[in-house]
Amino acid sequence: MTLSTTPGVKAKTPTKASGPIRLVLARLGFLVAALFGLVTLSFLLVSVTPGDPAELIAGPMATSEQVDGIRAELGLDEPLGTRYVDYLKGLATGDLGESYYSKRPITEEIGDKLPATLELILLSVVFAAVVGVAVGAVGAYFRGRWPDKVSRLATGIFQAIPDFFLGLILIYFVFFILGIAPAPSGRVGIAESGPDKVTGFYLIDSLISGNMSLFASAASHLFLPVLTLGLVYAAYFAKTARSTIGKALNSQQAQFARAMGLPERTVVRYAFVESRTTIVTYAGVIFASLLGGEAIVERVFAWNGIGAWSLQGITKLDLPVVQGMVLIAGAITLIVYTVLDIVVGLLDPRIKHA
Amino acid sequence: MSTEPNPDGLVLDVRNLKVSIDTPDGQVHPVRGIDLEVRRGEIVGIMGESGCGKSTTIKGILKLLGSNSHVTADKIELVGQADLATADNKTMRAIRGNHIGFVAQNPFGSLNPIYSIERQFYELQKAHKTGVKKAESREIALDMLRGVGIVAPERVLGGYAHQLSGGMAQRVVIALATTLNPGLLFADEPTTGLDATVQAQILDLITGLVKDENRSMVLVTHDLGVIAQYCQRAVVMLAGEVVESGDVMQVMVDPQHEYTKKLIGSVPKAGEKLSVAR
Amino acid sequence: MPEVFSTPRSQVFARLVKQHKAAALGVAFIVLLLLASLFAPLPHDPEATDGAASLQAPGGDHWFGTDGAGADVFSRVIDAARIDLSLALAGTVVSLVLGVILGLAASTKGKGSERLVRGLDAFQAFPLLILALALVTLSGHKLYMVVVAIALINIPRYMRLLRSEVLALRESRFIEAAIAMGAPQRRITFRHLLPNVWGVVLVQTSLTIANAIVVIASLSFLGVGVSAPTPSWGAMIRDGSGNMSSGEWWIATFPGLIVLLCVLAFNQLADAIGDTTARSHR
Numbered sequence: 001m002t003l004s005t006t007p008g009v010k011a012k013t014p015t016k017a018s019g020p021i022r023l024v025l026a027r028l029g030f031l032v033a034a035l036f037g038l039v040t041l042s043f044l045l046v047s048v049t050p051g052d053p054a055e056l057i058a059g060p061m062a063t064s065e066q067v068d069g070i071r072a073e074l075g076l077d078e079p080l081g082t083r084y085v086d087y088l089k090g091l092a093t094g095d096l097g098e099s100y101y102s103k104r105p106i107t108e109e110i111g112d113k114l115p116a117t118l119e120l121i122l123l124s125v126v127f128a129a130v131v132g133v134a135v136g137a138v139g140a141y142f143r144g145r146w147p148d149k150v151s152r153l154a155t156g157i158f159q160a161i162p163d164f165f166l167g168l169i170l171i172y173f174v175f176f177i178l179g180i181a182p183a184p185s186g187r188v189g190i191a192e193s194g195p196d197k198v199t200g201f202y203l204i205d206s207l208i209s210g211n212m213s214l215f216a217s218a219a220s221h222l223f224l225p226v227l228t229l230g231l232v233y234a235a236y237f238a239k240t241a242r243s244t245i246g247k248a249l250n251s252q253q254a255q256f257a258r259a260m261g262l263p264e265r266t267v268v269r270y271a272f273v274e275s276r277t278t279i280v281t282y283a284g285v286i287f288a289s290l291l292g293g294e295a296i297v298e299r300v301f302a303w304n305g306i307g308a309w310s311l312q313g314i315t316k317l318d319l320p321v322v323q324g325m326v327l328i329a330g331a332i333t334l335i336v337y338t339v340l341d342i343v344v345g346l347l348d349p350r351i352k353h354a
Numbered sequence: 355m356s357t358e359p360n361p362d363g364l365v366l367d368v369r370n371l372k373v374s375i376d377t378p379d380g381q382v383h384p385v386r387g388i389d390l391e392v393r394r395g396e397i398v399g400i401m402g403e404s405g406c407g408k409s410t411t412i413k414g415i416l417k418l419l420g421s422n423s424h425v426t427a428d429k430i431e432l433v434g435q436a437d438l439a440t441a442d443n444k445t446m447r448a449i450r451g452n453h454i455g456f457v458a459q460n461p462f463g464s465l466n467p468i469y470s471i472e473r474q475f476y477e478l479q480k481a482h483k484t485g486v487k488k489a490e491s492r493e494i495a496l497d498m499l500r501g502v503g504i505v506a507p508e509r510v511l512g513g514y515a516h517q518l519s520g521g522m523a524q525r526v527v528i529a530l531a532t533t534l535n536p537g538l539l540f541a542d543e544p545t546t547g548l549d550a551t552v553q554a555q556i557l558d559l560i561t562g563l564v565k566d567e568n569r570s571m572v573l574v575t576h577d578l579g580v581i582a583q584y585c586q587r588a589v590v591m592l593a594g595e596v597v598e599s600g601d602v603m604q605v606m607v608d609p610q611h612e613y614t615k616k617l618i619g620s621v622p623k624a625g626e627k628l629s630v631a632r
Numbered sequence: 633m634p635e636v637f638s639t640p641r642s643q644v645f646a647r648l649v650k651q652h653k654a655a656a657l658g659v660a661f662i663v664l665l666l667l668a669s670l671f672a673p674l675p676h677d678p679e680a681t682d683g684a685a686s687l688q689a690p691g692g693d694h695w696f697g698t699d700g701a702g703a704d705v706f707s708r709v710i711d712a713a714r715i716d717l718s719l720a721l722a723g724t725v726v727s728l729v730l731g732v733i734l735g736l737a738a739s740t741k742g743k744g745s746e747r748l749v750r751g752l753d754a755f756q757a758f759p760l761l762i763l764a765l766a767l768v769t770l771s772g773h774k775l776y777m778v779v780v781a782i783a784l785i786n787i788p789r790y791m792r793l794l795r796s797e798v799l800a801l802r803e804s805r806f807i808e809a810a811i812a813m814g815a816p817q818r819r820i821t822f823r824h825l826l827p828n829v830w831g832v833v834l835v836q837t838s839l840t841i842a843n844a845i846v847v848i849a850s851l852s853f854l855g856v857g858v859s860a861p862t863p864s865w866g867a868m869i870r871d872g873s874g875n876m877s878s879g880e881w882w883i884a885t886f887p888g889l890i891v892l893l894c895v896l897a898f899n900q901l902a903d904a905i906g907d908t909t910a911r912s913h914r
Contacts, residue, residue: 160895165888172876252463261451262481273468292759314766329759349514
């Protein structure tokens with residue numbers, strides 16, 4: 001994903017009719033290859049390690065026969081190669097195996113938990129982007145003066161604070177002291193249950209079912225975790241926005257725009273337009289890294305998403321869960337990156353099917 | 355030298371211009387009190403080595419330097435308009451582009467890379483006139499592009515900066531700079547980075563635009579040949595100060611200041627044998 | 633660069649401290665914390681519990697209060713610096729050494745190294761925290777796996793950085809000149825390339841330490857890595873996390889603040905190094 005462009009002296013002939021279709025095909029090819037690598041790696045990772053799930057499931061009191069029995073039941077007594085081929089076969093038919101503990105298919109569990117995580121991180125990225133870009137732009141415009149100093153101080157602190165710790169601090173202040181936000185009990189209150197599943201997004205589903213009090217509850221339960229992730233990642237956005245917008249505001253292009261008598265707000269708009277590819281790219285990268293990266297925050301807020309699910313899967317050596325998580329997070333990440341490449345190409349006329 | 359009381363035809367009158375810039379290592383003073391006069395129909399060349407403050411001078415007059423800079427002057431009179439030394443931001447904005455056009459080096463840096471050329475003409479006109487229609491702006495842009503010798507203006511208008519060659523891009527910049535018909539042009543090394551053959555075309559074009567419309571121009575360059583060929587008056591700068599100024603022939607043929615003599619002496623003359631250092 | 637070395641070192645140092653006050657403060661804080669954790673007599677035994685003295689607010693005998701088991705939070709926070717910071721440093725050193733070596737090796741323009749970088753990108757698509765957690769858990773909670781996890785997360789970052797820097801440098805005139813004069817590959821690498829990438833490598837190293845501290849805290853927050861009763865910041869934050877909704881804020885807040893300050897210190901240091909090397913390059 002090359003965002004830099006060299007101002008060539010010669011006129012560049014646009015790439016011959018390679019067309020967007022070829023681009024997408026090439027990207028898809030890479031996507032499949034990368035996913036395959038990811039699957040293999042994650043399989044090896046969880047299979048070649050010394051921990052023994054069978055022993056963990058059987059418990060400390062189990063006899064070795066019992067452990068062997070469990071091992072055979074889970075198919076862990078097969079040689080590695082056979083297990084790998086079996087896993088791939090399953091994968092090809094959309095079967096990711098089932099959880100050692102819940103005995104439910106992995107695909108079903110992901111279907112349950114992925115929307116919870118997506119709802120959380122989508123809102124967080126939007127919040128982070130809006131706040132971060134605004135703060136960064138202010139810093140860039142007033143470079144070296146007090147608004148810049150304040151924004152840099154805040155950026156520095158929120159970038160250094162571990163997200164789960166910020167979550168706890170917010171729970172203390174906003175829930176315990178101020179009493180504004182509800183207790184960290186997950187997506188809705190303990191006594192409530194979620195709306196009928198349509199999209200899996202509670203905000204949308206509660207509206208579809210017309211249950212306004214449930215909508216309010218879902219929104220208020222989203223408030224703190226979104227604020228937590230949003231503030232931490234807003235700091236990253238702010239840092240990037242400050243440097244890219246700052247560069248654009250000091251560029252010769254901005255100087256020429258000013259020399260032509262364009263008003264300051266147009267000059268700022270030019271700078272935003274020039275920075276938007278970088279910021280959009282950044283949003284995609286942060287979105288991808290939040291998948292799984294926000295697992296601890298999910299745990300802090302008792303959020304029933306794939307992050308917390310995979311944490312549990314790992315500590316219990318629930319191998320299919322771990323593999324499922326790696327696969328889904330990897331797949332979504334690679335898809336996001338691919339979409340990014342295409343979006344950035346559309347936003348910037350200089351990038352023609354690079 | 356430049357003190358004759360002849361305000362007739364005076365377009366720009368700068369007295370005691372100083373520019374200082376704050377840097378992390380303290381304040382620097384790239385321009386230390388210079389005078390500059392430009393008359394109608396005249397091309398004034400500012401020459402000097404890089405870093406002598408020639409480019410900072412014209413950017414300082416237009417107040418295009420960053421917020422870490424300080425521009426002071428006894429006066430910067432744009433005759434008939436305002437004293438730029440005391441003008442507020444609003445006045446400055448109305449003057450830039452409208453009364454003083456600006457052409458910088460490296461046209462690719464000047465043009466907006468994301469917006470089409472047509473959009474850039476539109477933004478420029480919208481900034482200075484209310485109620486500009488897109489179609490109207492397009493007609494004007496086409497005219498301007500034809501005026502700078504672009505053969506297929508429709509194609510250029512729909513394209514983007516990176517699709518142009520260096521010479522074409524600079525032509526577009528010149529067209530933009532003259533769209534609002536400013537009486538005065540500032541050109542800051544307008545041919546740096548262009549192919550040698552294109553350089554002459556661009557200079558011919560821009561000086562032609564000045565002569566045809568009886569405009570005036572300040573041309574900043576380190577190229578003595580360019581000064582000699584295109585300018586009527588020359589200003590020689592060294593370390594932020596003007597060491598010599600006057601009629602271009604007089605400065606070239608009979609330089610008064612040691613520095614000017616050295617500058618001129620360092621250019622090999624036609625027919626002169628170069629001493630080969632080996 | 634030369635003008636920096638022509639002035640006496642003490643003066644250079646004084647000027648650097650003056651220009652980068654935040655970084656200097658940060659370094660002082662880290663040094664103090666390390667010294668205290670290694671040599672200072674702690675007011676209480678960090679591993680001793682006292683059921684009668686549990687959940688005491690900060691003040692009096694317990695400067696930072698006590699946790700649910702009655703252990704002294706202050707003593708534990710200081711004591712934890714030893715294991716947390718040494719693990720972070722160990723992970724960083726491994727990342728640095730392997731990252732630089734592999735990065736230099738991958739700094740060729742060929743198809744192969746191009747693919748390698750693509751592969752590294754794909755690797756970054758792994759949820760890294762999950763990966764680290766999996767490594768440590770599946771290994772049966774071996775402490776050295778924490779170091780391995782940090783290295784796995786950070787080596788690709790070094791490789792990417794070095795590759796891009798070295799490829800840019802190779803294009804530059806003086807390297808071209810060295811190659812043209814027939815300097816051997818090894819000489820070019822050690823005499824020309826390494827000294828010029830040192831600045832960015834140092835910046836990355838400071839950032840890696842900060843990242844490692846967070847990774848370690850995250851892992852021990854999840855009960856992986858450093859195991860009880862040895863104090864570690866992450867585990868302390870977890871111990872106090874439930875208390876945040878019931879008002880006993882100090883148990884999690886003090887270790888959390890220490891983590892925050894350490895990360896802040898290394899981030900500031902990275903900024904300062906970046907600033908200084910960028911300026912001496914000019």
